[in-house]
Amino acid sequence: MERILVTGAVGQIGSELVEALRKKYGNENVVAAGHKTKPTEEMRTSGPFEFIDVTSRESIERVVKKYNIDTIYHLAAILSAIGEEKPQLTFRVNIIGLYNILEIGLKYKLERIMVPSSIAVFGPQTPKENTPNETILRPTTMYGVSKVAGELLGDYYYRRFGLDFRGVRYPGIISSKTLPGGGTTDYAVEIFYEAIKKKKYKCYLRKDSTLPMMYMPDAIRGIIELAEADIKNLKHHSDYNLAAMSFSPEELTKEIQRIIPEFKCEYKPDSRQEIADSWPKSIDDSAAREEWGWKPEYNLQSMTKDMIQKLREKIFKGF
Numbered sequence: 001m002e003r004i005l006v007t008g009a010v011g012q013i014g015s016e017l018v019e020a021l022r023k024k025y026g027n028e029n030v031v032a033a034g035h036k037t038k039p040t041e042e043m044r045t046s047g048p049f050e051f052i053d054v055t056s057r058e059s060i061e062r063v064v065k066k067y068n069i070d071t072i073y074h075l076a077a078i079l080s081a082i083g084e085e086k087p088q089l090t091f092r093v094n095i096i097g098l099y100n101i102l103e104i105g106l107k108y109k110l111e112r113i114m115v116p117s118s119i120a121v122f123g124p125q126t127p128k129e130n131t132p133n134e135t136i137l138r139p140t141t142m143y144g145v146s147k148v149a150g151e152l153l154g155d156y157y158y159r160r161f162g163l164d165f166r167g168v169r170y171p172g173i174i175s176s177k178t179l180p181g182g183g184t185t186d187y188a189v190e191i192f193y194e195a196i197k198k199k200k201y202k203c204y205l206r207k208d209s210t211l212p213m214m215y216m217p218d219a220i221r222g223i224i225e226l227a228e229a230d231i232k233n234l235k236h237h238s239d240y241n242l243a244a245m246s247f248s249p250e251e252l253t254k255e256i257q258r259i260i261p262e263f264k265c266e267y268k269p270d271s272r273q274e275i276a277d278s279w280p281k282s283i284d285d286s287a288a289r290e291e292w293g294w295k296p297e298y299n300l301q302s303m304t305k306d307m308i309q310k311l312r313e314k315i316f317k318g319f
């Protein structure tokens with residue numbers, strides 16, 4: 001892993017992953033790639049940046065050749081809520097985009113391809129509590145369908161062609177740097193901004209809608225640790241369940257109120273509720289723990305404290 005390309009670099013996870021990878025492997029060795037959204041000044045000036053369209057193989061290939069890439073973190077994807085508004089586009093970006101990455105992986109004999117999967121691979125028939133790694137994968141969203149397809153394709157390319165493909169099933173990710181876009185778990189980030197700025201928030205999920213969640217520092221460390229794990233220890237490849245905490249909007253509200261007592265949350269479920277209802281409440285990540293030593297550091301309390309501190313600095317800076 002000497003020359004890394006990160007697709008979806010301008011997104012919620014990408015923006016922090018690029019920073020972490022540049023720190024670890026050197027700024028010049030990590031190429032950040034976005035689609036249309038402009039990168040931040042920091043991302044553009046700290047190392048190489050390119051625009052690519054993952055639905056066009058030539059567009060990815062140009063960058064792989066130009067920088068002599070040997071590893072791809074493929075993050076470019078459309079999330080669950082937008083996925084239901086635009087299922088055809090989601091198919092193209094998430095499935096054709098991944099297929100292009102896999103074929104480029106073979107053509108250029110890439111050393112490794114990392115692709116996040118999601119709790120969205122599960123569906124209404126999956127056990128909801130402590131969902132096992134191996135279970136029923138019959139999602140009801142296009143995003144979930146695309147992630148199951150991605151996992152299966154990744155495992156197929158590993159077995160059939162020896163392409164080193166690895167992935168984690170992320171829960172909802174909470175972060176202070178870049179806002180998520182178009183997901184069902186986005187409320188768990190928005191709520192912090194509104195709590196700090198307006199002391200009130202209208203949540204689009206029911207107050208008892210429990211979902212698995214994770215704080216960004218754990219998410220970044222997790223995927224880098226998996227990328228660096230000795231392949232001899234890996235029995236899974238594309239589909240590691242990854243857990244950290246589970247909470248409902250009401251439980252998160254209570255935790256925020258410990259720091260911002262005036263904060264009030266109202267609940268007005270919309271179409272995203274149906275997506276949330278199809279996902280597990282908590283997941284079993286023992287395969288990741290056993291095979292490559294995964295362990296989360298943040299829980300609901302420590303994440304909430306850190307989020308509020310970081311966002312207060314960010315929001316009030318410049319006032």
Ligand code: SER
Pocket residue numbers: 079080081117118119120143170171172173182183184185186
């Ligand atoms: N956070 C994602 C979403 O809500 C789940 O992977 O779509």
